[in-house]
Amino acid sequence: xxxxxxxxxxGTNYHGxxxxxxxxxxxxxxxxxxxxxxxxxxxxxxxxxTDAGVHALAQVVAFDTLSDRDPDVLVxxxxxxxxxxxxxxxxxxxxAGFDPRRWALSRTYRYTILNxxxxxPLMRRTAMLVPQSLNVQKMNRAASFLxxxxxxxxxxxxxxxxxxxxxxQIKQASVARAGDLVFFEVKANAFLPRQVRRMAGALLDIxxxxxx
Numbered sequence: 430x431x432x433x434x435x436x437x438x439x440g441t442n443y444h445g446x447x448x449x450x451x452x453x454x455x456x457x458x459x460x461x462x463x464x465x466x467x468x469x470x471x472x473x474x475x476x477x478x479t480d481a482g483v484h485a486l487a488q489v490v491a492f493d494t495l496s497d498r499d500p501d502v503l504v505x506x507x508x509x510x511x512x513x514x515x516x517x518x519x520x521x522x523x524x525a526g527f528d529p530r531r532w533a534l535s536r537t538y539r540y541t542i543l544n545x546x547x548x549x550p551l552m553r554r555t556a557m558l559v560p561q562s563l564n565v566q567k568m569n570r571a572a573s574f575l576x577x578x579x580x581x582x583x584x585x586x587x588x589x590x591x592x593x594x595x596x597x598q599i600k601q602a603s604v605a606r607a608g609d610l611v612f613f614e615v616k617a618n619a620f621l622p623r624q625v626r627r628m629a630g631a632l633l634d635i636x637x638x639x640x641x
Contacts, residue, residue, distance in 0.1 A: 430493070430494065430497075430522060430525075431491055431492070431493050431494075431522070431523050431524065431525050431527055432491065432492060432493075432494060432500065432503070432520055432521065432522060432523065433489060433490070433491045433520070433521045433522075433523045433527060433529065434459075434489070434490050434491070434492075434507075434517050434518075434519070434520050434521075435487050435488070435489055435517070435518045435519045435520075436455070436459070436485060436487075436488045436489075436490055436515065436516070436517055436518065437485055437486055437487065437488075437515075437516050437518050438455055438484060438485050438488075438514055438515040438516070439484050439514040439515075439554065440455070440479060440481070440482050440483045440484045440485065440514075441482055441484075441514070441554045442514060443455050443458075443481065443482075444481045445478055445479045445480050445481050445483065446475050446477070446478050446479045446488070447475070447478045448460075455475075455479070455485075455488075455515060456473050456475060456490075458511060458512060458515055459473045459490065459492075459507075459511070459515070460472065460473050460492075461510070462507050462510035462511045463492060463494070463507065465510045466496070466503070466506045466507055466509075466510055467494055467495065467496045469494075469495060471492040471493055471494055472492065472493075473490050473491070473492045474490060474491050474492065474528065474529055474530065475488060475489070475490045475529060475530065476488055476489040476490065476529040476530055476533045476536065477530060477533070477536055477619065477620070478622070480622065480623055480625075480626065484554075484555065487518065489529040489533070490529055491523065491527055491528070491529045500519075500520035500521055500522060501520070503517075503520045504517050504518075504519065504520050507520075533618075533619075534618075535600060535616050535617065535618060536616070536617060536618075536619060536620060537614065537615070537616045538614070538615050538616075538620065538625045539612055539613070539614045540557075540612070540613040540614075540615075540625060540626070540629040541555060541556040541557070541610060541611075541612055542556060542557050542558075542559050542563070542610065542611040542612075542613070542629075542633070543556040543557065543558045543559065543609060543610060544559050544560075544562075544563050544606070544609050544610070544611050545558065545560065545609045546560045556610065559611075559633065561637050562637075563611060563633070563636035563637065564635075564636050564637075564638070565604055565605065565606045565611055565636065567635055567636060568604040568611075568613070568632045568633075568635055568636040569603055569604040569605065571604075571631075571632055571635045572602040572603055572604050572613065572615075572632060573602065573603075575599050575602040575615070575628060576599050576600070576601065576602050577598070577599060578596060578597070578598045578599075579596065579597070579599070580595050580596050581595055581596070581597050581621055581624055582595035582621075584621065584623070584624045584627040584628055584631075585621035585622055585623065585624055585627075586621075586622045586623045587622075588621070588622065595621060597617055597618060597619055597620065597621065597624070598617060598618045599615060599616070599617045600616045600617060600618070601614070601615065601616040602614070602615045602616070602628075603615075604632060604636075611636075613628075613629050613632055615628065
């Protein structure tokens with residue numbers, strides 16, 4: 430049967446989701462835990478790749494298994510074998526053809542900025558420290574120009590398939606402040622490698638009056 434998992438992780442110690450030889454990844458850790466739990470190897474498919482260091486609140490993955498364990502029991506069993514910076518939050522039995530990447534309706538990223546003159550040890554892994562003053566209104570207005578279908582090649586690192594499309598559909602994009610925290614949140618059908626980080630960098634330059 431095919432199972433879908435909702436996974437949360439702190440990505441600091443990993444080079445993104447997708448498996449890479451001799452480099453720690455989220456996919457590798459999930460597959461190791463599944464093998465230890467079931468006794469056989471299963472390939473995990475994710476809803477998308479993430480860049481190195483990216484965290485996740487709810488990334489969907491799927492895999493096939495011969496195990497007949499109840500999904501609720503499986504959650505506890507997998508978490509027993511996973512490292513403390515990765516956790517399965519929920520498990521579901523899904524259709525045999527379920528594909529978390531192709532069936533995803535959208536993906537949402539949040540880039541967090543600590544706009545403060547002093548660092549926060551508690552946020553050092555989850556927020557970028559920016560001590561300069563930021564014009565969040567200008568950043569939010571600039572973010573609105575990202576919405577829609579555009580060619581985002583200038584925001585992407587080179588693709589594995591050089592002939593692949595760099596056109597993406599941004600459904601929502603906004604920048605908002607809450608105290609010392611500034612959030613850039615963007616929702617799209619899919620993202621290119623490093624697209625969110627590079628968009629965030631451009632918006633920061635606008636907020637610091639380095640870019641119009």
